[in-house]
Amino acid sequence: MSDRLLDLYDAVLADLDGTVYRGGEAVVGAAESLDVARERGVVVRFVTNNASRAPLAVAAHLTGLGIAAQPGEVSTSxxxxxxxxxxxxxxxxxxxxxxxxxxxxxxxxxxxxxxxxxxxxxxxxxxxxxxxxxxxxxxxxxxxxxxxxxxxxxxxxxxxxxxxxxxxxxxxxxxxxxxxxxxxxxxAGKPAAPLLTEAIRSAGAERPLVVGDRLDTDIAGAAVVGADSLLVLTGVSTALDLVRAGPDERPTYVAADIQAITESAATLEIGPKAGWDVRLTADRRVEVSGDGDPLDLLRALCATWWDAGSGPPAFAVEHPALAVLGLTGPR
CATH class of the missing domain: 3.40.50.1000 (HAD superfamily/HAD-like)
Structure with missing residues (x-):
């Protein structure tokens, strides 16, 4: 069985603000990635907490940004x-x-x-x-x-x-x-259940994937309805927020942006990653060694730190990749 993310789910429930677009600008690659989902038979739903516009207007805005959308694909709070x-x-x-x-x-x-x-x-x-x-x-x-x-x-x-x-x-x-x-x-909206429950129902989904940029709404909402989730770092929540996330705000996957829905699930999943060694010292400081994609380090770091507890981690040595992620240095 393929380990591509889109092969594991029958619907993508995508947040809008900070995930598919930011104001009047589409997130790079969002249109193409969602087109791939549809081509593979995965239902797309745009699920937004923004209550200011009707589905027709939301779909028109998306279309104007080059993102294919129909009003029936839009679920609003x-x-x-x-x-x-x-x-x-x-x-x-x-x-x-x-x-x-x-x-x-x-x-x-x-x-x-x-x-x-x-x-x-x-x-x-x-x-x-x-x-x-x-x-x-x-x-x-x-x-x-x-x-x-x-x-x-x-x-x-x-x-x-x-x-x-x-x-x-x-x-x-x-x-x-x-x-x-x-x-x-x-x-009504995320993280409460009503909005996501209705989106899942309208999509006819049995294995939905929630994609969003906010731990406290998108990811927490996915947990409430029992769905897997992908956190993208194009909006509100940061790498530091993710490391510090409590049990109810922890995604299944993390990626730079929504283009990741076309990638390997194993690559995106929170857990140990090749090239990186993350471990805790006796005084509960985090030791990081290795080299590679900083996002892989983030995935491995979350797995190690979440097993140990919560709150902001202290690092034994400030590895350069930690600074890239915004986890050390001036904030």
């Missing part, structure tokens, strides 16, 4: 959030929407009534990211939540990766409402 609210309310209930018109449209699509201000009929608050969101919107939501309205957050991503760098994500605004209301929302 807006869809998952609206579905989560609909499961708990009767048809026709009013839902205060904090987000874009696309999010409001998802609410209407599941038989609920989107509103923009709190009133006597408000039964839920659905919160997603919008660049136009203002203090008065948060104020309306705070009043509704304190009055007992169901609160659902499409996602709790603290940051949003763009070509300009990391910008405030929906989670930053959710945090503001947490402080203002002393309440906790239900969460």
């Amino acid at each position: 807006a869809q998952a959030g609206a579905a989560l609210v609909a499961q708990r309310l009767d048809a026709g209930a009013e839902v205060l929407v904090l987000g874009t018109d696309a999010l409001a449209a998802e609410v209407a699509a599941v038989g609920l009534v989107p509103v923009r201000a709190h009133g006597d009929g408000t039964q839920a608050v659905l919160q997603g990211l919008s660049p136009e969101l203002a203090w008065r919107d948060l104020a309306e939501a705070a009043v509704a939540i304190r009055a007992g309205a169901l609160w659902v957050a499409c996602n709790v991503d603290r940051t949003l990766p763009t070509e300009r760098g990391l910008l405030p994500g929906n989670g930053s605004l959710v945090a503001a409402l947490r402080v203002a209301t002393d309440r906790e929302p239900l969460v």
Whole structure:
């Protein structure tokens, strides 16, 4: 049996921001790699925590970047959030929407009534990211939540990766409402199960692979639904974050970018790698020796350090490859 990654899975559930593109720029090789997946009969789903755009707009954005995509291949946290609210309310209930018109449209699509201000009929608050969101919107939501309205957050991503760098994500605004209301929302997007569960269902997948750039959403979400995962280093999470990751945020594979889905699974898997020797000293410092691909060192280092515990490792000698990975030297 081939050990190519695409031969081991029947669906690729790819995150968007930081994985397939960064703002208005496609990640190099993303289009070609996803085309290869389709050619091999692997279903592609674009699974995004970003709730600001409808699937049609997401597909159009991808197509404009040269990445083939159909609206039916897109699963958003807006869809998952609206579905989560609909499961708990009767048809026709009013839902205060904090987000874009696309999010409001998802609410209407599941038989609920989107509103923009709190009133006597408000039964839920659905919160997603919008660049136009203002203090008065948060104020309306705070009043509704304190009055007992169901609160659902499409996602709790603290940051949003763009070509300009990391910008405030929906989670930053959710945090503001947490402080203002002393309440906790239900969460639809990754790492909670609803979004990935629906993407797996729509793909008809039995062996899905989750591909993403964030340990706390993409990789943790894969763990929640029992799926294998590939961390790519084109977005938020760094090599240092990976080494320090707790048990619920540890991927099956790690790679520089999404092009790795066409490579050998054994090469990408976390574990010992030829050319590198990683071991712990008696005082729990990490000794590294050898030469080769720094990412292979990262894979071997994670396997050794995760077996020993968690937190940031201390290195007995600062091997040059560690600096390449950003694990030693100035940070």
